[in-house]
Amino acid sequence: xxxxxxxxxxxxxxxxxxxxxxxxxxxVAMQVKQLAESGVQVxxxxxxxxxxxxxxxxxxxxxxxxxxxxxxxVMNCIYVSEIFRGVGLETQIFTPFVCGAFTELFSKDKANExxxxxxxxxxxxxxxxxxxxxxxxxxxxxxxMNADAxxxxxxxxxxxxxxxxxxxxxxxxxxxxxxxxxxxxLRVMDLTASVMARDNKMPLVVFGLEGENSIVKAISxxxxxxxxxx
Numbered sequence: 001x002x003x004x005x006x007x008x009x010x011x012x013x014x015x016x017x018x019x020x021x022x023x024x025x026x027x028v029a030m031q032v033k034q035l036a037e038s039g040v041q042v043x044x045x046x047x048x049x050x051x052x053x054x055x056x057x058x059x060x061x062x063x064x065x066x067x068x069x070x071x072x073x074v075m076n077c078i079y080v081s082e083i084f085r086g087v088g089l090e091t092q093i094f095t096p097f098v099c100g101a102f103t104e105l106f107s108k109d110k111a112n113e114x115x116x117x118x119x120x121x122x123x124x125x126x127x128x129x130x131x132x133x134x135x136x137x138x139x140x141x142x143x144x145m146n147a148d149a150x151x152x153x154x155x156x157x158x159x160x161x162x163x164x165x166x167x168x169x170x171x172x173x174x175x176x177x178x179x180x181x182x183x184x185x186l187r188v189m190d191l192t193a194s195v196m197a198r199d200n201k202m203p204l205v206v207f208g209l210e211g212e213n214s215i216v217k218a219i220s221x222x223x224x225x226x227x228x229x230x
Contacts, residue, residue: 019050125137176227177229
C-alpha cells in the first residue's frame, strides 16, 4: 500500500502556531515509522503556513509571494526529514526545482526507486509554479506516484458542512463524495485539487492530527474523521 500524507504547516508548529515544534513532529515520525515497518509506503507533503502564506505577502508580487511559500515547504521537509531520521527512518526529499545539494530534483522513476528502497519520500516545493497550492501539489504527486489514497492531517478533525469554529451547530461528515465537496464548496482542499482528485479517482481521508495515533488509525479505517469517496 502506498499513501501520501499531507501535513499542514500549522500541525507542524504544534501549540506555538508558528515555526516548528519538535515534539509534534516526533509524534508524527513515530506513527510513520509504525506504518513503514508494517510495509506501508509513505510519501509526505507539507504545507508552509507555519512560516509563510500567500496572503502574508499582499504587499509584494503574487509570484514572489508564492515562491516564498514553496521555500517554506522545503524548510519544513528538511526539518521533518531529519526528525524522521532521528527515529530510524530513511528519507529522501524531492523538489520540482533545483535546490543545490539540499534536495534532489523530482523524477517519478527516482521517487519510485526510493519507495522501493523503503524510504519515506518527501515532496517539497509544491508544483514548482505560482498560483498552485500545496493541496494541488499533493494530489498531483499522489496521481503521479499511483498512491492508493491521500491522508489529509489537519488541525480540524474532519469535513464539516460549515466552519465549526464559527458555527457550533456545524455537522461533521463521516463520509462524503468528492462531487458533494465540490458542489457545496466544503473546503477540504482548494477547487483545483478537488477536481483533480475527482477526475483521477483519488480517495481522501481527512482527520485531525492531534488525535492519539491518528495517522495509523486513518490507515486502518478506525478513526474519527471523514472519508472522501470518488
